[in-house]
Amino acid sequence: MPQLAGPTDPAADARWTDVKPRKGFFTDTSICIGCKACEVACKEWNRNPRDGDLDLLGSSYDNTGALGASTWRHVAFIEQKRERIEEAQATGRTLVDLGMPSVGVPAPAGPPPAETVLPDTPEFRWLMSSDVCKHCTHAGCLDVCPTGALFRTEFGTVVVQDDVCNGCGTCVAGCPFGVVERRSDGTAAPKTERGERKGEQPEVPKLGIAQKCTLCYDRLLDDETPACSKACPTTSIKFGDHADMVALARERVRQLHVEGRIEARLYGANELDGVGGTGSVFLLLDEPEVYGLPPDPQVPTAHLPQMFKRAGLAAAAMTAAALISFIGGR
Amino acid sequence: MTTSDFDRRHPTDPPGRGRRAGRRRSARPNGADGSREMRMVPDLEFTSYYGRPVVKPVPWGPGIAAYLFLGGVAGGSALLGAGAQLTGRALLRRNCRMAALAAVGLGAAALVEDLGRPERFLNMLRVIKVTSPMSLGSWILSAFSAGAGVAAAAEVDRMTGERLPLGPLRRVLRAVEGPAGLEAAAFGPLLAVYTAVLLADTSTPTWNDARGELPFVFVSSASLASAGLAMITTPVAEAAPARKLAVLGVIGDLVATRVMHQRMDPVAAEPLHEGRPGALLRLSEGLAVAGGIGTLLGGRRRPVAAAAGLALMAASALTRFGIYEAGIRSAKDPRYTIEPQKRRLAARRAAGITDDSITTAG
Numbered sequence: 001m002p003q004l005a006g007p008t009d010p011a012a013d014a015r016w017t018d019v020k021p022r023k024g025f026f027t028d029t030s031i032c033i034g035c036k037a038c039e040v041a042c043k044e045w046n047r048n049p050r051d052g053d054l055d056l057l058g059s060s061y062d063n064t065g066a067l068g069a070s071t072w073r074h075v076a077f078i079e080q081k082r083e084r085i086e087e088a089q090a091t092g093r094t095l096v097d098l099g100m101p102s103v104g105v106p107a108p109a110g111p112p113p114a115e116t117v118l119p120d121t122p123e124f125r126w127l128m129s130s131d132v133c134k135h136c137t138h139a140g141c142l143d144v145c146p147t148g149a150l151f152r153t154e155f156g157t158v159v160v161q162d163d164v165c166n167g168c169g170t171c172v173a174g175c176p177f178g179v180v181e182r183r184s185d186g187t188a189a190p191k192t193e194r195g196e197r198k199g200e201q202p203e204v205p206k207l208g209i210a211q212k213c214t215l216c217y218d219r220l221l222d223d224e225t226p227a228c229s230k231a232c233p234t235t236s237i238k239f240g241d242h243a244d245m246v247a248l249a250r251e252r253v254r255q256l257h258v259e260g261r262i263e264a265r266l267y268g269a270n271e272l273d274g275v276g277g278t279g280s281v282f283l284l285l286d287e288p289e290v291y292g293l294p295p296d297p298q299v300p301t302a303h304l305p306q307m308f309k310r311a312g313l314a315a316a317a318m319t320a321a322a323l324i325s326f327i328g329g330r
Numbered sequence: 331m332t333t334s335d336f337d338r339r340h341p342t343d344p345p346g347r348g349r350r351a352g353r354r355r356s357a358r359p360n361g362a363d364g365s366r367e368m369r370m371v372p373d374l375e376f377t378s379y380y381g382r383p384v385v386k387p388v389p390w391g392p393g394i395a396a397y398l399f400l401g402g403v404a405g406g407s408a409l410l411g412a413g414a415q416l417t418g419r420a421l422l423r424r425n426c427r428m429a430a431l432a433a434v435g436l437g438a439a440a441l442v443e444d445l446g447r448p449e450r451f452l453n454m455l456r457v458i459k460v461t462s463p464m465s466l467g468s469w470i471l472s473a474f475s476a477g478a479g480v481a482a483a484a485e486v487d488r489m490t491g492e493r494l495p496l497g498p499l500r501r502v503l504r505a506v507e508g509p510a511g512l513e514a515a516a517f518g519p520l521l522a523v524y525t526a527v528l529l530a531d532t533s534t535p536t537w538n539d540a541r542g543e544l545p546f547v548f549v550s551s552a553s554l555a556s557a558g559l560a561m562i563t564t565p566v567a568e569a570a571p572a573r574k575l576a577v578l579g580v581i582g583d584l585v586a587t588r589v590m591h592q593r594m595d596p597v598a599a600e601p602l603h604e605g606r607p608g609a610l611l612r613l614s615e616g617l618a619v620a621g622g623i624g625t626l627l628g629g630r631r632r633p634v635a636a637a638a639g640l641a642l643m644a645a646s647a648l649t650r651f652g653i654y655e656a657g658i659r660s661a662k663d664p665r666y667t668i669e670p671q672k673r674r675l676a677a678r679r680a681a682g683i684t685d686d687s688i689t690t691a692g
Contacts, residue, residue, distance in 0.1 A: 004461070057380075096691040096692075098684045098691070143461040144461065144463065144532070145459070145462060145464075146454050146465035147456055148456055148459065164450075165450075166446065166450035166451060166454065167445050167446015167447045167450075168445055168446070172388050174533060175386065176385065177384070178383060178533075180386075181389075182389045208445075208446030208447045209446055250692050253691070254692055266689070267688055268688055270685075272685050274686070274688065275688070278688075284689075288689055289384070289672075292382060292384060293384070294384050294668070295672050295688075296675040296687070296688065297533075300533055303531075303541060304463075304531055307530055307541050307545075310541070310542055310543075310546075314526070314545035314546045315519035315523045315549060317546070317582070318405075318406075318409070318523070318550075321553055322413055324574065325413065325572070325578065326416070
């Protein structure tokens with residue numbers, strides 16, 4: 001059985017002989033301006049169809065909604081007032097006080113919170129963050145895929161093979177981040193009323209199979225930058241070797257702390273976390289759940305050995321019950 | 331929107347208008363529609379992204395819930411059939427073998443129908459993948475179906491007075507039906523239990539949190555359902571083992587369900603108590619108890635046995651649909667993902683484990 005949890009090099013773990021350096025994103029949300037160029041570039045490059053019906057969702061400037069089968073980058077918009085900003089600073093300070101983690105680079109000395117001169121607390125702020133598949137070290141979707149359609153690439157990323165997937169949907173439940181989805185044509189019922197379906201749309205490709213970010217596997221093979229990162233005008237989405245991305249993220253969060261932006265924190269940079277660290281690292285300015293990210297994701301397969309033991313015990317109990325039923329007459 | 335200190339006297343954003351990110355939810359109405367139980371724990375304050383789900387619900391239809399039930403019936407029936415085969419109960423053997431094949435056939439059809447690309451269902455057998463309960467389950471299902479199919483074919487041949495056009499293969503069939511029945515029985519419990527791991531090995535909060543006890547709930551449910559079916563189809567003279575298995579199944583079901591509820595995070599367990607899944611599971615429990623008592627008191631009278639058997643089968647079906655729907659419900663509400671996760675993270679931090687959080691200061 002492959003390694004189910006803990007730090008590892010995923011490509012080597014998948015028994016690639018020519019392991020390439022692990023690739024990943026560092027999404028620095030502190031410089032995201034919410035332009036959604038990443039969403040557009042991703043859709044265009046990967047020829048993903050439209051999803052939804054161009055509705056206004058009433059959630060600030062986010063009318064995309066969530067990551068899904070046809071949306072592999074999703075820019076979240078969060079509007080916060082002074083009270084929420086102060087709470088974010090408080091949780092950030094708690095995190096610094098916990099001194100986490102001690103992996104790799106020594107913990108940032110960080111200015112003592114009491115002496116920190118905070119920049120003027122704004123009365124309002126907009127958080128913008130471009131979310132994407134995490135390409136986990138231990139990927140729940142990949143572990144539970146029964147056909148081998150999902151596979152680990154030589155770059156340590158996780159990709160669906162369109163021609164193998166039979167749309168069983170298990171990976172959708174396997175992902176702790178709600179990223180992968182089975183593609184439907186987006187129409188629950190035929191729309192007959194005129195103008196209800198806005199604009200003519202081409203046939204939806206790859207119907208009925210699981211779809212998610214490939215970290216532009218096709219572009220990586222040609223030494224190209226993924227489309228979202230290439231299109232990002234503020235370098236909020238950085239792309240490169242995973243080790244460099246983590247180092248860059250640590251450097252950036254330290255810099256922000258020195259500037260007094262104590263609310264800055266990293267998400268996914270800890271290889272001891274429940275998914276063995278993520279390939280896509282984020283710098284956030286509030287708790288992860290504010291952005292729609294799980295606060296403590298764990299790959300379900302980490303518990304699989306225990307689950308098999310319990311299932312074996314239960315199956316044995318069922319056999320024993322049947323044996324007992326046939327012993328002696330009544 | 332810009333505001334200044336002066337605006338604080340003139341709130342520009344009246345409370346309750348529109349949906350706001352980072353809004354706090356607390357003190358939701360308890361038992362508002364009468365069908366819901368009171369919450370077992372007070373609501374923690376929690377934040378979500380516009381109330382949108384964090385994890386995605388599995389895109390399965392009710393066919394999968396039906397399969398959970400049918401797979402259990404098939405597995406239990408094969409066990410009963412093998413027992414009947416070894417103890418010389420010809421009618422019980424025949425009925426259980428037929429039941430096993432019918433249930434597994436219907437179940438497999440429901441599975442294939444639910445795929446996004448049904449024409450590719452054979453891709454399930456491209457690989458054997460130990461980390462994928464669905465992959466192992468496909469192999470268990472295939473192995474079980476082979477044995478159950480051969481055993482049932484032999485029964486059909488006997489019932490039709492050896493009219494199947496088998497020719498010299500008839501002797502082969504006679505020779506292998508016994509081993510085939512035992513082979514199916516060996517895979518029967520696995521067929522009944524693997525679906526529990528299939529549900530538990532996901533990020534769906536309620537299923538994942540039930541992982542320790544769900545296998546026991548599922549084998550108990552499979553036992554009482556298959557025994558119930560045998561009590562319906564088989565005369566009481568041969569159905570004594572089925573009656574005993576039914577009672578054992580009911581006891582197992584009641585105990586395992588209780589232990590499961592106790593061990594789960596109270597918030598993750600909530601969908602098992604509330605709304606439609608809660609109602610299904612309560613009804614299931616009532617029917618299981620009624621079926622068990624009916625079996626004990628009147629199991630030797632055919633009409634009572636048949637009625638009890640029907641109640642048991644219904645109880646099992648309701649258990650599976652209840653647990654299936656509770657999981658879907660738990661995935662659709664971010665509260666069930668976020669609250670238990672925050673709680674376990676806080677518990678680990680309180681215990682001094684501070685190095686395994688996905689959120690770090692540097």
